[in-house]
Amino acid sequence: MPSRTEHLALPVGRAVRRGGRVARRAIRAASRRVMAPIAIFGYHRVAEPACDPWELAVAPERFDAQLQVLEAHGQIVPLARIPQANGLGRLRHRRALFALTFDDGYADNLHTALPILERHDAPATVFIATGMLDKPWFWWDLLAQVMEGPDVDPDRVVAACLDRQLIDQAELEDVVPELHVVVHTRLKGRPLSEIEEVVASVAEEVGVAADPADRPLTTDELRTLAAHPLIQIGGHTVSHAWLPGMGVERVRAEVREGMAALDELVPTRDPRPFAYPYGAYHRAAVDVARTLGIPTAVTTEPRTVGLRDAPLELPRHTPVDSERPSFEIWLRKAVLGRRVPSGVVQGPLTARPVTITG
Numbered sequence: 001m002p003s004r005t006e007h008l009a010l011p012v013g014r015a016v017r018r019g020g021r022v023a024r025r026a027i028r029a030a031s032r033r034v035m036a037p038i039a040i041f042g043y044h045r046v047a048e049p050a051c052d053p054w055e056l057a058v059a060p061e062r063f064d065a066q067l068q069v070l071e072a073h074g075q076i077v078p079l080a081r082i083p084q085a086n087g088l089g090r091l092r093h094r095r096a097l098f099a100l101t102f103d104d105g106y107a108d109n110l111h112t113a114l115p116i117l118e119r120h121d122a123p124a125t126v127f128i129a130t131g132m133l134d135k136p137w138f139w140w141d142l143l144a145q146v147m148e149g150p151d152v153d154p155d156r157v158v159a160a161c162l163d164r165q166l167i168d169q170a171e172l173e174d175v176v177p178e179l180h181v182v183v184h185t186r187l188k189g190r191p192l193s194e195i196e197e198v199v200a201s202v203a204e205e206v207g208v209a210a211d212p213a214d215r216p217l218t219t220d221e222l223r224t225l226a227a228h229p230l231i232q233i234g235g236h237t238v239s240h241a242w243l244p245g246m247g248v249e250r251v252r253a254e255v256r257e258g259m260a261a262l263d264e265l266v267p268t269r270d271p272r273p274f275a276y277p278y279g280a281y282h283r284a285a286v287d288v289a290r291t292l293g294i295p296t297a298v299t300t301e302p303r304t305v306g307l308r309d310a311p312l313e314l315p316r317h318t319p320v321d322s323e324r325p326s327f328e329i330w331l332r333k334a335v336l337g338r339r340v341p342s343g344v345v346q347g348p349l350t351a352r353p354v355t356i357t358g
């Protein structure tokens with residue numbers, strides 16, 4: 001039988017723990033009132049592609065509406081301001097701070113996104129995988145068209161994948177329902193030239209042609225984009241490399257050579273930020289970024305920037321093609337941590353459950 005003190009210890013302990021929880025909640029609520037929320041948004045495209053299974057594109061009018069919502073709830077600032085504004089710097093800001101980024105280097109960033117950014121006077125950082133410049137397509141888009149485009153015969157796709165040993169007969173039943181994800185995952189760690197060769201040959205065999213609207217920037221277009229005062233160009237490796245699958249020397253070469261190519265093509269005096277391809281990174285990648293003197297690097301971990309987030313591991317939300325009301329509800333709830341008025345119909349969340357792009 002427990003002694004009287006031991007007997008009392010249980011409820012007292014519970015009360016103390018409950019009190020601790022209440023206090024922590026109060027501190028969090030108070031800090032939200034005095035410290036501005038900070039969020040980085042990772043876009044890819046402003047376009048309306050026919051086939052977009054990874055939800056990389058936001059339609060132009062919806063992108064415009066999303067910027068209106070961001071302006072109504074905070075201030076859109078250059079990415080470089082975010083690490084400085086984090087920590088106690090937040091106390092100086094009364095309104096939320098938002099930074100816009102675009103990954104990969106799609107031509108529509110110049111032709112469609114930039115005019116909308118100009119209308120809002122909104123700065124943005126565009127992360128370029130330099131090995132993709134001047135190419136007719138990004139391999140993941142052509143693969144998506146092969147795997148999920150309309151008018152493609154699935155049996156021919158499976159046969160083409162078997163021929164190239166992307167899958168084997170024994171696993172057919174398991175992999176066919178998830179064929180796109182399986183093939184994408186198996187390809188992404190290979191050298192870019194090999195991936196492009198395989199995807200091009202499968203596409204040709206099943207009769208799929210790339211849509212020119214999905215193309216990367218040309219070198220000249222990159223120069224035009226970089227010369228715009230609202231735009232900053234950041235690194236995204238040379239080949240859009242899957243860094244966690246590489247040894248440290250290859251990681252260093254991918255990051256350094258991508259940065260060097262940008263310094264040659266679009267020189268700048270400002271320190272250049274970096275985005276981990278696919279949002280995927282490991283300790284070695286962060287160490288490489290640090291030793292190369294990169295000031296800021298972003299992931300695709302879908303959260304708002306926390307007080308303790310390091311400048312080389314900043315999280316990003318990935319907005320999808322949602323209309324103004326559902327974007328605003330999501331922003332208030334997931335980003336600003338505010339209550340949504342009751343009776344408001346919940347729209348689809350704009351954070352994707354699976355992040356394999358970035």
Ligand SMILES: [Zn+2]
Nearest residue numbers: 103104278358
């Ligand atoms: Zn990317």
